[in-house]
Amino acid sequence: MxxxxxxxxxxxxxxxxxxxxxxxxxxxxxxxxxxxxxxxxxxxxxxxxxxxxxxxxxxxxxxxxxxxxxxxxxxxxxxxxxxxxxxxxxxxxxxxxxxxxxxxxxxxxxxxxxxxxxxxxxxxxxxxxxxxxxxxxLLICDRFINRRLVQSFYNKALANGLQDFALLHQSNLSRLTEWESIKKSRSVRDFDNYATRILANFETVDAYYRHATxxxxxxxxxxxxxxxxxxxxxxxxxxxxxxxxxxxxxxxxxxxxxxxxxxxxxxxxxxxxxxxxxxxxxxxxxxxxxxxxxxxxxxxxTTAPTPSFSIDQGPYVSVLEDGMVTAVGDEQTDDTMQEQDAPNQETANVTTNDEVILDKAEADEHVTKNDQPERYEEKDPNPTQATTLVRRCTDCLARRSSKSFWLLAYIAIVTTWPMVRPALSLLFKKRYRNPAPGGPRIR
Incomplete structure (x- = not known):
């Protein structure tokens, strides 16, 4: 034993x-x-x-x-x-x-x-x-336990336990001054506001919750x-x-x-x-x-660090054939990479070749061109293909939207019928309640 x-x-x-x-x-x-x-x-x-x-x-x-x-x-x-x-x-x-x-x-x-x-x-x-x-x-859980009546009972029970803990050691907690508020705490958040965050040196309760997550x-x-x-x-x-x-x-x-x-x-x-x-x-x-x-x-x-993903890096999106639009970060297509690699390779070959020498005139012309502001022109090597892809994706999204529309319409009719039916009934009664012009009148 x-x-x-x-x-x-x-x-x-x-x-x-x-x-x-x-x-x-x-x-x-x-x-x-x-x-x-x-x-x-x-x-x-x-x-x-x-x-x-x-x-x-x-x-x-x-x-x-x-x-x-x-x-x-x-x-x-x-x-x-x-x-x-x-x-x-x-x-x-x-x-x-x-x-x-x-x-x-x-x-x-x-x-x-x-x-x-x-x-x-x-x-x-x-x-x-x-x-x-x-x-x-803790921030999400704090919102959760204050959301419903059932959670409020647990919240109050935990707050009572924390109050008893603080009162038991009150003589050693001289930094706490609002003891009346601590005694009246109805939730864990109230106690954390008047006691925990102060003893833990946090400016706000939410700051403490974020740090503790x-x-x-x-x-x-x-x-x-x-x-x-x-x-x-x-x-x-x-x-x-x-x-x-x-x-x-x-x-x-x-x-x-x-x-x-x-x-x-x-x-x-x-x-x-x-x-x-x-x-x-x-x-x-x-x-x-x-x-x-x-x-x-x-x-x-020795495992490599986890890669960090930032949504603000690379304003690229990919429109797939099934109509899905996904962010691809700084990734580029193979064709684009090859197009960019080609001039880079040519530049490397020129700079490493000792036989190629620029004369003064060419150098001045090169500097003059570089001093001019660059003009960005949109180039689309194959606009027909891009237009076809976008139209295909749009049609796919339209078909899906049509199905979603009829589904939403059905849900709207089913959910609103209990309210629409009495209104229609009242409307018909008001319209047809007057007797015929030649009929008897009751006084």
Missing amino acids: AKAVRDHIECDGFGVNVTTPDYEKTPTVILIPGLTSDSSAAYIKHLAFRIAKRGWNVVVSNHRGLGGISLTSERVYNAAWTEDIRRVVDHIHSQHPEAPLFVVGTSIGANVLVKYLGEEGANVPISGAAAVCSPWD SSNYVGNVGVPLLCISALDDPLCTKEAIPWDECRANRNVVLATTPHGGHLAFYEGITANTLWWARAVDEFLGVLHSSPYIGIIKEKQK
Whole structure:
């Protein structure tokens, strides 16, 4: 049976509390809890129990001021602060340099983990990681949880937890002055406005959210990373998931499920197990048994940097035969490249030939021509072909537009008929309600 012990790591004059079993020379898994959670949270215990059944070490890196430890400075944890997990990883690796090291983050802890991995790239002593229910983009999630009534209950619950945290350490947070506003905070954004952004030295809440967005760092993750998100998460919306960034990075595995909520994924009728805990446990087990982990990290260091694409580079568009218009950047056709290469080759041949000498008159004429402003003339070597291609694309788009028009017309009739029908009925009644001129009149 594992015996849990507590360790205290000093970070910029403040201690980070970690809970770890008394094992050595075995794989170690670091768990990062979510917002206002620590090692006593039920979902943390679920995952820790599964990992402990393997005989591995489990380390829970409690956030500052949580886990029964008081604050000794005004530095508090937030979604953008990665220095604490960096110190914890370095400390454990220095104690057990030969033991495989894994990290699992949940909710805000997942955001911190992904941001940390992106900041470090492949230069981390970690064999693999998992991020469960990460918010990815705090600005999008902030708009999401303030959008509907259901999300407002979660928003208020998280705000209450943050209020309790601030009030518990009020004596150490002298930089905060608007305590009445903190106590009246009805949402996470309110608390971040009156407390988090001030302690983290951000001018606005949105600036803090943008800086903490972990989706900006996914592309630079250099270790195997499993990301699990539920599409019905009431806190971390699917709109913030960085689909393209995850696809572009070969080290990232993105797993999304239709249901699961936020850190729920209950299994069975009694719901006594969590699916995501089992999935993470299996993922880490596969990584540990793979002989290619170290090789993959070494190759990642030599990988060419990701090319940057800018929409303002190269005002070129390509009109395809099927009517699609696509931007092609600074790319040019083979014919154009050949036409441009031909004069370049001729110029090179002239300049490298010692027998060709320009006389003074030719040189003066050459300078005079160069001094004159250039005249740009549009040249179309084959206007008929270009016109035919454009007409063909226009016809294709017209056929598609015709289909779309009739579809939109059908939708408009179906959706407006409940309102149009009473109006037409009333119109006919008004028109034909007057009796015939020769008919009897009722007085």
